[in-house]
Amino acid sequence: MELYATHKRLMAMTARTVPRLEDVARRAGVSTATVSRCLNEPQRLRAETRERVEAAIEALGYVPHFGGQALASNRTNTIGAIIPTMENAIFARGLQAVEETLAAAGVTLLLASSAYDPAREAEQARALLRRGVDGLLLIGAARPQATYDLIARHRRPLVLAWTLGPAAGAACVGFDNRKAARDLAALVLEHGHRDVAMIAGVTAWNDRAAARIAGVRDAMEARGLALAPERLVEAPYAIEAAERAFSDLMAPAARRPTAVICGNDVLAAGAIKAARAMGLRVPQDVSITGFDNLDLAEVVPPGVTTAKVPHRRMGRQAAETLLALRDGKRPPQFDALAVAIEVRGSLSHPPAR
C-alpha cells in the first residue's frame, strides 16, 4: 500500500500542473476546510483570511476539481437538457435562454439530443444522471414510463418544456400546442378554405405534433368539416420530407387542398419549395402555414404565416423552475404562454374554382 501511495505521490510531484485545494491551503497558511469554505460560503470567513485565500487561489490559478466536489457534496451545479434535435433551429433559441438563465445562477447546462427516439432519450438521461445533474429538462411529455421512473429513482427534479402535459409528476412549462394549432386552423378556415390538408410532424412519442393535429381537427370540426385521412401526412421535420409530403397531397389533380397546414416552419418551407417546383403559386393557388416562427418563416417568400412560439420566455421559465426545484423551493407558477399568430404572405383566400 505504501508503495502505491509513494508512486502516486511521485507522479504527482513530477507531473502535477493543476493545483489542488491542499496546495491553496498550504500557500495561504490555512486548512483545507477554510479554503473550501472560501469557495462555498465566503461570508463565513474573516475578511482578512478570505483575502489571503483568494490571493492564493488567484496566484495558483486554482480551479476546484469537479469530480471531487461532486463526490463529496453530491451536487454538481449542473442541469441536463435533452432535446430531440439540434439539426434545425426549433429548440436552439429556447435553449439559449435556458442556458443564459442558468449561467446567471452559476449553473452549467449539459445538452444532449435524442433524434426523436425515446430509447435514445432514456440513454441520454441515464448518461446525464450519471454525471450527477441536479435536474433535468426534457421536451414534451410523451415517453415511456421507464424514463420517468429512472429520473424519479435518482430523485432529480424534472421539467418538461414545449408542452402543458399531462406530466407524470413533472413540472411543465410551455404553451398549449392544441389551442395554438386550433387558432391557426381557424384563421385558415376564416379565409374561406374548405379543402384543408395537413403535413404534421411524426406523432410517435411526440405529443406536440399530436396536439397540433388535434387542434386542427378541433377547428375543422367546429365548422362541420373533417380532416380526411388522405389529407393528413406525417413527415419528419426536414425540407425534403416535406417536399415529398406536399407532392403526395397534391397528387390528385381533382379536389386538391387549397390550404396546407404544416406542423412547423421547416415543413412549411419544404412545402413552399415543392409548390414552386410544381408551378403552384403561394398563396394564390395554395395557402401554406407553419408553426414556431423560425427565421426561416420570414425569409422564405411570401413569408410563412405561423404560430409565434415564445421560445425565449419559455426557456427562461423552464430554467427558473428547475432552479427553484433544485433548491427545494416551490417553483414559481407561470401561466400557460400565449401563442400569437404571425400572419405573412403564405396565407390568403382559396382560388376561385
Next chain:
Amino acid sequence: MELYATHKRLMAMTARTVPRLEDVARRAGVSTATVSRCLNEPQRLRAETRERVEAAIEALGYVPHFGGQALASNRTNTIGAIIPTMENAIFARGLQAVEETLAAAGVTLLLASSAYDPAREAEQARALLRRGVDGLLLIGAARPQATYDLIARHRRPLVLAWTLGPAAGAACVGFDNRKAARDLAALVLEHGHRDVAMIAGVTAWNDRAAARIAGVRDAMEARGLALAPERLVEAPYAIEAAERAFSDLMAPAARRPTAVICGNDVLAAGAIKAARAMGLRVPQDVSITGFDNLDLAEVVPPGVTTAKVPHRRMGRQAAETLLALRDGKRPPQFDALAVAIEVRGSLSHPPAR
C-alpha cells in the same frame, strides 16, 4: 467522527435509492474490485464471475457514479466542444456528426456556446476542463493565447475545426476558407460582375470570416480589381443585420454593386430578403452568394449559390482526431476537405447597363 459517519450511514439507509458499487459486490458475492473490473476490463474476469456480477448490476439497475469514477481514474470519457452559437444551424450538422462518432466510442459530448465572445469562450473552456473533459474541440483558431495556455496547462488535447490554422500546437480539421471564398468569388467574376460587394461576418476573433474576405480579395486582385472599403460590410450572422447591411451597400443609386458575396447563407438569406423588399430581383438585378450550404440556401428562392462545406465529414474527422489524441495515439492525417460550389439561381450575369 463516528457520529458523522453514523449520521451519513443512517441517511443512506433511509434515503438510498441508487445502488453503489459495494451493493453490487455484496449481491454478487465478490469484492468491489471485481465489480470495478467487470465494468472496465471484463475480459480479465472468469466468465462465470462476470456473469454473476453482470446479473447483479442488471438486477440493481446499477449505474457507476461519475464523480467517483472521475476522481479515482482521472478520466471522464467526455469531450467538450465550444461552438460560437446554437442560434442558427451553422454548426449543428457538424456537431451532430461529432456526437455520433464519439458516442460510437462510448464518449459523451459536452456542448457549450460562446456567442462569438473570446472571454466567454475561455470561461466555458474553464468550466469544461473543470468537469474533467478528456479533450476539447473549438471552432477556428483565433483566440487569446491565454485560452491556449489554459488548455495546455490541463494537458488536454485540443482540436480546432472549421479552419486549417495556424494553430498554436493544436490539431486542425477543416477546410480552406480562403480558397473556397476565392473559388466562389472567381465564379462570380467569371459571370461578368465587376462591381462586387461583400457582406462578411464579424472578423473580430473569427479567422473564418477574415479568411473569406481574404479569399474574395484574392480573386478580385487576380483580375486587377479591388474590394473597396465601402463595398465591404461586416454583419453578425443574423437575418436582420444582413438586411441592414444590404440596404447600406445598395444605398448609392449610382454604381450599385451587381453582386453581393455574403460570408454565409444566413447573411445571403437576409440580403435576398432585403433585395426583395427594395424591389430588386435576384439574380436579374443583383446576384447574391452565400457560404455553408445550409437548408436555408435551397429553400430561399431562387436558391442561394453557395460553398458546400462538408460539415458531417469534418465533424467525423474532428471526433476521430480527438479520440486518437486522447488515447495518446498519433491522430490520423486528413487532407484538407474539399469545398465544392453549389450553383443555384441567385447567381447570374450582371444586368446590362
Next chain:
DNA sequence: TCTTTTTGTGTAAGCGCTTACAATGAGGCT
C-alpha cells in the same frame, strides 16, 4: 514431484473535495 508462471480475486489506499464536530479565543453577562 516440485518449482515457476499464470490467472483470478481480494485488500485497502487514495483520488480532491465537503462538512460534522472540536478547539480556540474574544467578547458579553451576571
Next chain:
DNA sequence: AGCCTCATTGTAAGCGCTTACACAAAAAGA
C-alpha cells in the same frame, strides 16, 4: 471573576470509485 455565547478555524472522516500489490489456486515446466 466565572460562565456562557458566538465567531472563526482546524481536524479528519468519508463521498464511490480505481488500482497496485498480495495472495491463493490452477496451469505449465522441469
